[in-house]
Amino acid sequence: xxxxxxxxxxxxxxxxxxxxxxxxxxxxxxxxxxxxxxxxxxxxxxxxxxxxxxxxxxxxxxxxxxxxxxxxxxxxxxxxxxxxxxxxxxxxxxxxxxxxxxxxxxxxxxxxxxxxxxxxxxxxxxxxxxxxxxxxxxxxxxxxxxxxxxxxxxxxxxxxxxxxxxxxxxxxxxxxxxxxxxxxxxxxxxxxxxxxxxxxxxxxxxxxxxxxxxxxxxxxxxxxxxxxxxxxxxxxxxxxxxxxxxxxxxxxxxxxxxxxxxxxxxxxxxxxxxxxxxxxxxxxxxxxxxxxxxxxxxxxxxxxxxxxxxxxxxxxxxxxxxxxxxxxxxxxxxxxxxxxxxxxxxxxxxxxxxxxxxxxxxxxxxxxxxxxxxxxxxxxxxxxxxxxxxxxxxxxxxxxxxxxxxxxxxxxxxxxxxxxxxxxxxxxxxxxxxxxxxxxxxxxxxxxxxxxxxxxxxxxxxxxxxxxxxxxxxxxxxxx
Numbered sequence: 036x037x038x039x040x041x042x043x044x045x046x047x048x049x050x051x052x053x054x055x056x057x058x059x060x061x062x063x064x065x066x067x068x069x070x071x072x073x074x075x076x077x078x079x080x081x082x083x084x085x086x087x088x089x090x091x092x093x094x095x096x097x098x099x100x101x102x103x104x105x106x107x108x109x110x111x112x113x114x115x116x117x118x119x120x121x122x123x124x125x126x127x128x129x130x131x132x133x134x135x136x137x138x139x140x141x142x143x144x145x146x147x148x149x150x151x152x153x154x155x156x157x158x159x160x161x162x163x164x165x166x167x168x169x170x171x172x173x174x175x176x177x178x179x180x181x182x183x184x185x186x187x188x189x190x191x192x193x194x195x196x197x198x199x200x201x202x203x204x205x206x207x208x209x210x211x212x213x214x215x216x217x218x219x220x221x222x223x224x225x226x227x228x229x230x231x232x233x234x235x236x237x238x239x240x241x242x243x244x245x246x247x248x249x250x251x252x253x254x255x256x257x258x259x260x261x262x263x264x265x266x267x268x269x270x271x272x273x274x275x276x277x278x279x280x281x282x283x284x285x286x287x288x289x290x291x292x293x294x295x296x297x298x299x300x301x302x303x304x305x306x307x308x309x310x311x312x313x314x315x316x317x318x319x320x321x322x323x324x325x326x327x328x329x330x331x332x333x334x335x336x337x338x339x340x341x342x343x344x345x346x347x348x349x350x351x352x353x354x355x356x357x358x359x360x361x362x363x364x365x366x367x368x369x370x371x372x373x374x375x376x377x378x379x380x381x382x383x384x385x386x387x388x389x390x391x392x393x394x395x396x397x398x399x400x401x402x403x404x405x406x407x408x409x410x411x412x413x414x415x416x417x418x419x420x421x422x423x424x425x426x427x428x429x430x431x432x433x434x435x436x437x438x439x440x441x442x443x444x445x446x447x448x449x450x451x452x453x454x455x456x457x458x459x460x461x462x463x464x465x466x467x468x469x470x471x472x473x474x475x476x477x478x479x480x481x482x483x484x485x486x487x488x489x490x491x492x493x494x495x496x497x498x499x500x501x502x503x504x505x506x507x508x509x510x511x512x513x514x515x
Contacts, residue, residue: 038110038310043303046090046099047296051081060085060293082297093118093294094287103303110310111246111271115279117286118302119254119268120294123230124150126254126270127198130226131158132285134252134277135195142187142197146176146469148228149497151198152461156437156474163191164431164473170207170343173354174383176469177343178209184217187430196224201245202231204379204467205386206352207343211248219249224276230256233269234351234391237309238317242347251276260351260391263305267298309391323394324350327387330401331355336408337366340384353387364493373407375400379466382492433475440475444508450486450499453478456506462499464489472498478506 057064066080086092091100100118107116119125127150135141137159143151145164155162165183167176178201188194197218202208211227218225227245229235233255235244245253251274257263272282312320328350332339337357342348357366367380378388394400434457435443445459455477462472471489472482486499498504 036311038106039307040102040106041300041303041307042099042102042106043091043296044300047082047084047300050084050087050090054081059087079297082300084296085293090296093120093290093299094292100299103299103306106310107269107302107306108271110306111269113246113253113271113273115272115282117270117272117282118294118299119270119290120266120298121268121290122258122266123228123254123256123268124148124153125290126268127151127228128154128157128289129270129282129285130228130252130254131155131160131198132289133281134224134226135160139195140191140193142184142191142194144179144198144200146203147198147200148230148468149461149463149470150468151200151228152470152473159437161436162433163187163194166429166431168343168345170205170340173205173340173343173356175203175205175381177203177207177346178211179214181213181217183429184214188221190430191432194223196226196251198226198228199245199250200228202229202235202242202346202349204231204469205340205354205384206231206349207346208232208235208242208244208349209346210243211245211250215245215249222276224252224274225250227253229253230268231259231349231352233257234260234309235349238312238314240317240321240350242349246271246273257302257305260388261305262301262308262391264295264298264301266295267302267305269302312391319393320391321350323397324353324389327389327394327397327401328353331404334405334408351389351391353389354384355387356383356385362492369407369410370404373403375403375407381464381467381494382489431476433473434477435475437475440507445505446508447503447505450483450502450504453504453506454480454483457509459505459507460498462486462504463497464494465497468497472504478504 061083063069063080066077070076070080084090091098093100096104104116104118127148131154135158138161140161140163143162143164144167146167165179165187167179170177199211201211215225227250229245232244235241236247253271255269257269258265258267328339336359337355340354362382363380363384367377367385370377378386458472458474458476458478461470461474463470471486472478
């Protein structure tokens, strides 16, 4: 079976067996220099090589990398797949630069990853933000409605396309088909940051993803749910609306000229692993995830969330909440004291990301969670309820273009004094990496209160250090 092949990994193994002396970069020389006290690296370093004979070149692939990427394209049933060594963040940048040109109006799902905002600014695009639906139980953003997309296109008929984020971090998967078909009817481009959905659509046990819906370009963070190394991702192109030459240009412009061979080999192996899961394997995965979810549901002290309205649930994501007044951060801390490290916490929720395979020692894990709950679940009389998301306008654009903002001076102010100013930096709770305040947005009192609340609960932020933010110094009109 062709999908059992791992051409890039095999090429690295052959090189390791053949090589005797290294007189090339990197400087650790197959792990013989500088890592004598780090035995844990010894099995990996000989694979950390460069573009040597027989190992191909990511930016002009003709051999093993080319074959590995073609196998990925065949598996995902797309025209072209590309390996990314800068995570889905690099893929989001490549999508925006490839699909649009400076000054283009682009519809953007407001609960996008920060890399999307970076790409919009770097490419000089004009974003129009569409507010997402909000899960009533989890208080987190999900997808955007079809009606909101139609309204946005009526208001901004010169838009060139849309970038969607699906599924959300918590595994809520909306059906994108209606939005994709409507955009394509208008000959507009659909890009999807499907970072958390590399496994979708490959079994009846999982919802279909953006490729099945017909999206033009899709990014997958293989390292999130597939067994790939961190920073390993795929970019899939499946449309005549995208210029292949632009894609290849920006892939090499926005990624390292010295890509990591261990990361690329892990992408080759992750594809082969997933492609060779049998029906019985998927059935066992679904049974394991269902058992894990059911076991948590039966415990006193917290609830397990169901699918958001209008979405299907990714079985690999399990979101729990305290029912006795604990915040998500406090609940996560209780788990960590027992050695259980979850993906993220927010004021309400704790998120478990389950493996695309057997849950090791599942019964022991569940018993440990039970012990953690019984020992740490003290009742709190007061828990201040606050929406997870500071609600913004249904459809909104930046106050000024990125080019105009670049010409403006900035000043540093305390966040509590920033209402009414235009943000000169983003403030982003991390994880999940979704901006609370985006650069170029006018800051509202609601945003400030949400920041203060998240900060008081123990959230970590990119930006907003020491409770300050850079804002643009706007020129005041003189009174006549």
